Amino acid sequence: MKVSSALRHAQEILSKIEDEDYAKWEALLILAYILKVAPLQVYLYLDKEISEEKFFKILKERQNKKPLPYILKEVYFWGRKFHIEEGVLIPRQDTEILIQAFLDLNIKKGRILELGIGSGIISITLLLERPEIQAFGIDINFKALKLSRKNALEYKVEKRLSLIKGNWFNPIGERCKFKVIISNPPYLSEKEWKDLEKEVKFFEPKEALIAGEKGTEYQEMLLKKSHDYLENNGFLIFEMGYNQSEEIQGLLKKYNWKYKFHRDLRNYKRVVVAWKESI
Numbered sequence: 001m002k003v004s005s006a007l008r009h010a011q012e013i014l015s016k017i018e019d020e021d022y023a024k025w026e027a028l029l030i031l032a033y034i035l036k037v038a039p040l041q042v043y044l045y046l047d048k049e050i051s052e053e054k055f056f057k058i059l060k061e062r063q064n065k066k067p068l069p070y071i072l073k074e075v076y077f078w079g080r081k082f083h084i085e086e087g088v089l090i091p092r093q094d095t096e097i098l099i100q101a102f103l104d105l106n107i108k109k110g111r112i113l114e115l116g117i118g119s120g121i122i123s124i125t126l127l128l129e130r131p132e133i134q135a136f137g138i139d140i141n142f143k144a145l146k147l148s149r150k151n152a153l154e155y156k157v158e159k160r161l162s163l164i165k166g167n168w169f170n171p172i173g174e175r176c177k178f179k180v181i182i183s184n185p186p187y188l189s190e191k192e193w194k195d196l197e198k199e200v201k202f203f204e205p206k207e208a209l210i211a212g213e214k215g216t217e218y219q220e221m222l223l224k225k226s227h228d229y230l231e232n233n234g235f236l237i238f239e240m241g242y243n244q245s246e247e248i249q250g251l252l253k254k255y256n257w258k259y260k261f262h263r264d265l266r267n268y269k270r271v272v273v274a275w276k277e278s279i
Contacts (some may be wrong), residue, residue, distance in 0.1 A: 001270060004046040005033055005057050013059055026068050030058050033072045042059055065199040077121045081126075081153050088144045089208040091121045094239070094264045095184050097271040099125055101237050101262045105273070108132055110179030113229065115168050115222070118208065120148030120161070122182060125186065127157040136162045136178070138153045141205070169225055177231045183222060184239040189215030192241075216247050217241075219272075223255040227276055245269035 007027055014023035025039075032039040061071045065092055069075040075084045077091045078099055084090060099122065109132045114123045115136030127135055139145050145163045152158040164171050186209050193201070193210045200209070211217045219240060226236045236257070240248050245261065245268075249271050252259045256275040264270035 001046050045210050069197050082121050088147050097262050099270045101273050112180040113178040113181040115269050117148050118144050120151045127160050138164045138166050140167045142212045165194045174228050181226045182237045185218035186211040187241045221252050223251050239271050243270035251256045
């Protein structure tokens with residue numbers, strides 16, 4: 001089967017289970033994986049023959065609603081390819097807003113702490129974008145820590161990334177101070193979890209998605225405790241649900257943080273940058 005035919009067929013099949021534009025993107029990802037090239041380079045190989053067996057095997061798994069990153073064991077984030085595995089949360093495009101929010105602060109040096117590091121894509125991206133910072137990542141999931149290390153080795157930043165197994169702030173002493181604390185915490189409520197689509201609910205780790213009854217439990221914990229671990233003039237950056245801005249704003253005021261919201265591509269308030277004024 002030629003790449004051109006495979007591309008058309010994949011788009012046709014995938015558009016039955018997802019948005020047409022995203023189906024086109026996933027079709028490109030599948031062919032890029034088989035050809036071992038970057039997604040947009042697929043168009044340079046339209047006349048090349050590929051293995052039908054491998055192609056249809058991937059397509060069948062995707063039709064069964066298994067997320068494509070878990071099938072391919074790779075995911076693109078901030079223009080780079082990272083390893084991903086089942087049992088570790090798949091990075092979303094919305095999370096790139098965290099990266100932009102950090103870069104907008106123009107911090108060139110210092111130590112950052114990521115709580116719930118997962119696959120490591122946030123910290124590793126920041127280490128690549130800011131060669132003089134050091135990162136510390138905490139996660140309770142040992143598989144996530146192994147994957148973070150694998151990705152760090154891939155991009156040769158492992159000497160600037162310290163990985164710690166633990167539950168949020170528990171492994172960190174209050175003498176440890178950071179320029180930035182960053183996190184993409186669980187932010188779904190128990191009700192939202194029940195209504196999730198199959199490919200998320202049946203495949204992705206529940207503990208990385210659900211926060212509790214309200215959905216804002218982890219953000220409140222961050223707002224309550226982070227200041228004890230920040231340097232003077234340090235920043236807290238975290239992601240939130242598209243429908244949580246009003247409640248998060250109330251929590252920011254409750255715990256006396258100054259703040260700025262960053263919006264996603266759909267114009268939802270998605271990321272918070274928070275700080276406290278020096279006394």
